[in-house]
Amino acid sequence: MRIGIIGAGSVGKALAGGWVRAGHDVTLGVRSPDAARALAAASATGARLAPVPDAAAGAEVVVLATPWEATEDAIEACADLSGKVVVDCTNPLRRGLDGLAVGTTDSAGERVGRWAAGARVVKAFNTTGANNMENPQYGDRAASMFFCGDDEAARATVRTLVEDLGFEAVDCGPLRAARYLEPVAMLWIHLAHERGLGREIAFALLRR
Numbered sequence: 001m002r003i004g005i006i007g008a009g010s011v012g013k014a015l016a017g018g019w020v021r022a023g024h025d026v027t028l029g030v031r032s033p034d035a036a037r038a039l040a041a042a043s044a045t046g047a048r049l050a051p052v053p054d055a056a057a058g059a060e061v062v063v064l065a066t067p068w069e070a071t072e073d074a075i076e077a078c079a080d081l082s083g084k085v086v087v088d089c090t091n092p093l094r095r096g097l098d099g100l101a102v103g104t105t106d107s108a109g110e111r112v113g114r115w116a117a118g119a120r121v122v123k124a125f126n127t128t129g130a131n132n133m134e135n136p137q138y139g140d141r142a143a144s145m146f147f148c149g150d151d152e153a154a155r156a157t158v159r160t161l162v163e164d165l166g167f168e169a170v171d172c173g174p175l176r177a178a179r180y181l182e183p184v185a186m187l188w189i190h191l192a193h194e195r196g197l198g199r200e201i202a203f204a205l206l207r208r
């Protein structure tokens with residue numbers, strides 16, 4: 001798949017490295033392709049680098065891996081996203097990680113759906129740390145990756161991308177389920193950082 005990842009920080013790099021290894025054509029969309037940070041991200045992952053509009057224009061799947069407060073601008077910079085699968089990895093964190101700025105009757109995922117006109121938005125890769133995106137394996141079990149979106153074909157595309165990284169995919173249905181997935185992310189942050197469990201933890205769904 002041709003994937004454009006907007007943002008080459010912790011999440012952008014973790015996803016890019018895994019998808020390059022899985023054989024996808026990955027471009028990191030950045031504001032300054034000549035910046036040392038961007039060049040280092042490309043060299044660490046094997047992804048290409050491009051300005052944000054070019055990375056988005058050439059992609060079938062556009063992944064938003066930007067800070068929440070920059071996400072509306074990043075979507076605007078992508079220009080026309082209509083028809084594309086847009087994967088929203090963001091969490092609308094308040095400063096200091098002391099809670100979510102959006103929630104219960106709306107979600108960051110749904111806002112992205114309103115900002116990215118005509119795009120097929122899927123919320124994914126927000127409920128665990130970037131370290132788990134690099135390696136989701138815990139002993140003989142894979143961590144679960146929860147995702148949701150209103151377009152069934154887009155969810156199927158994202159399921160493939162989730163499984164390509166080694167996660168167990170858990171399809172949570174419509175995009176409004178992002179109202180539940182974003183608090184799950186807050187729980188992970190709370191456990192890892194406030195409760196002292198550290199970042200080598202992940203959620204997995206048990207079934208019987």
Ligand SMILES: NC(=O)c1ccc[n+]([C@@H]2O[C@H](COP(=O)([O-])OP(=O)(O)OC[C@H]3O[C@@H](n4cnc5c(N)ncnc54)[C@H](OP(=O)(O)O)[C@@H]3O)[C@@H](O)[C@H]2O)c1
Pocket residue numbers: 006007008009010011012030031032037052064065066067068070071073074077089090091092093125126127128129130131
């Ligand atoms: N870190 C995690 O473990 C984790 C896990 C799950 C979800 N998330 C969520 O994923 C998102 C990214 O997190 P992160 O930890 O990867 O952040 P990060 O390391 O701070 O990286 C953010 C990236 O976004 C870019 N960026 C900032 N403003 C931009 C704009 N207006 N247009 C285009 N690119 C822009 C930055 O580029 P510049 O160098 O140009 O500033 C940087 O490459 C956040 O919403 C976060 O809540 C994070």
